Amino acid sequence: MPQEKDLKSILKNIQFTDDAKVMKQLVDQSLQVKIRMGQIRRKIVIMSGKGGVGKSTTTVNLALAFARAGHRVGILDVDINGPCVPRMLGVSGPFEMTSEGAIPKVGPHGIKIASMDFFLKEKGTPVRWKGPMDISPIWLGMLEMNVIRDFLADILWGEIDYLFVDLPPGAAADKPPVIANFLPELDGAIVVTTPSEVAKTVVLKSIAYARDIGMKTIGLIENMGHSVCPTCQIPVPLFEGGCEELVREWDIPLLGKIPFDVQLAQSSDRGILLSSDHPIARQFDQMVALIENKLAGEQVGIKV
Numbered sequence: 555m556p557q558e559k560d561l562k563s564i565l566k567n568i569q570f571t572d573d574a575k576v577m578k579q580l581v582d583q584s585l586q587v588k589i590r591m592g593q594i595r596r597k598i599v600i601m602s603g604k605g606g607v608g609k610s611t612t613t614v615n616l617a618l619a620f621a622r623a624g625h626r627v628g629i630l631d632v633d634i635n636g637p638c639v640p641r642m643l644g645v646s647g648p649f650e651m652t653s654e655g656a657i658p659k660v661g662p663h664g665i666k667i668a669s670m671d672f673f674l675k676e677k678g679t680p681v682r683w684k685g686p687m688d689i690s691p692i693w694l695g696m697l698e699m700n701v702i703r704d705f706l707a708d709i710l711w712g713e714i715d716y717l718f719v720d721l722p723p724g725a726a727a728d729k730p731p732v733i734a735n736f737l738p739e740l741d742g743a744i745v746v747t748t749p750s751e752v753a754k755t756v757v758l759k760s761i762a763y764a765r766d767i768g769m770k771t772i773g774l775i776e777n778m779g780h781s782v783c784p785t786c787q788i789p790v791p792l793f794e795g796g797c798e799e800l801v802r803e804w805d806i807p808l809l810g811k812i813p814f815d816v817q818l819a820q821s822s823d824r825g826i827l828l829s830s831d832h833p834i835a836r837q838f839d840q841m842v843a844l845i846e847n848k849l850a851g852e853q854v855g856i857k858v
Contacts, residue, residue, distance in 0.1 A: 594628070601743050601745060603756045605723030617629050618665070619842050622663060628716070634722065643667065645659050657710050658709050740769065744809070748792075772807070773806060775812060
């Protein structure tokens, strides 16, 4: 006991200093985030937790659909190690830096884009830590948090209607709470999955985790569940079953079922947009009203 009392008295008398003014910098940056995000009417994250389900493709095509509907749209590509949104939209080159912040690149239909890809000098350049290789994963996670905060605080988004945040795969562990902390006015998440049982198992964990931290689920998009025969136009299932049981169990609106489409895959690789009358483009256009109505508090979704 005497030792405990001595320790408390010692700690009580210690004067902590912040010579680097780190706390002030964080407070100033948090205020800047609030100011920047205050100009954005709706903030939506696109998440899965499982890689390879077409989450970035879905993000890009949702953004295009909202832009075609007349909304001012932005995309924040939070996949720091594997950014691909710029390529899908045919946008490249570095940010233009000003004294007030970085000007986002502008893509088709005036979509504003922020991505780590705009900081890389060459296409094959990896985003890697150049410090000691034995650095703690916790510190690396903090570095990623700082990058996300910088994107929100230092990008001159201006006034836009919808900001879509493309989360990286495996994001159930840390990115949702980071985004929720930085964006307390976050409107919710759209979840993307294939009907694969493996994918759905991972996605279920992401949904549960998002709910645990108070993040609303706007709806679920089933992706690549089937393909359409180019000759006879008959749907061909690629997996056994679908996502109906999942959305019923979790009471989540099913926003749409997007088939695997060769033309969509090839256009994404080349940074070329589908025509607005393409069947998949029209499907995403139909989701705009569903998402808007859901955000307005209405019951929406495909009947299952």
